[in-house]
Amino acid sequence: MHLEKNKYKGISRIDQDANHTHGWYVRVWFNGKMHSKFFSDEKNGGSERALGRAVRHRNQLEKAIGKPRTDRKVVTYSPKNKTGVVGVVRKVKEGREVYEVNWNPTPGVIKRTSVSIDRYGEEKAFLKAYRIRKKKEREIYGKTIEPKVEAVVSM
DSSP states (O other), X not given: OEEEOOSSTTEEEEEETTTTEEEEEEEEEETTEEXXXXXXXXXXXXXXXXXXXXXXXXXXXXXXXXOOOOSSOOOOOOTTOSSSSTTEEEEEETTEEEEEEEEOSSTTOOEEEEEEXXXXXXXXXXXXXXXXXXXXXXXXXXXXXXXXXXXXXXX
16 A cells, blocks of 8 residues: 655545555544545546545535644644643643643744733633633634534533
């Protein structure tokens, strides 16, 4: 089996001569669920047409399930997160309790800021941190990222 690297996130080339399988495989992972579909060269009129249909399918699928169209990783849920908001953690920083907000403006770059619980109180500090995180998501992805409800409720 040959899997070719390409510039399309979530789309892989599959060439299995032994099984006469040639085409493009779309995989979109979002909110704990994998969506996949194979686009055969033979059934789609060749490799280029199959790739075009695979790209259109991926884009339509991401829109339908609420995933932003980006070539970057999109994190929606972590079982380690205790606040219920990805990118917002409650911690002690230099002896003071804060909500720390983390985001990645570009791949490999981590930015963070913190909101003082002493200064704003528990609820206002959390709300302020939440708003900062959502603002950063809109700047990076063009929209906010909402986790699946079951993930947040089970925390």
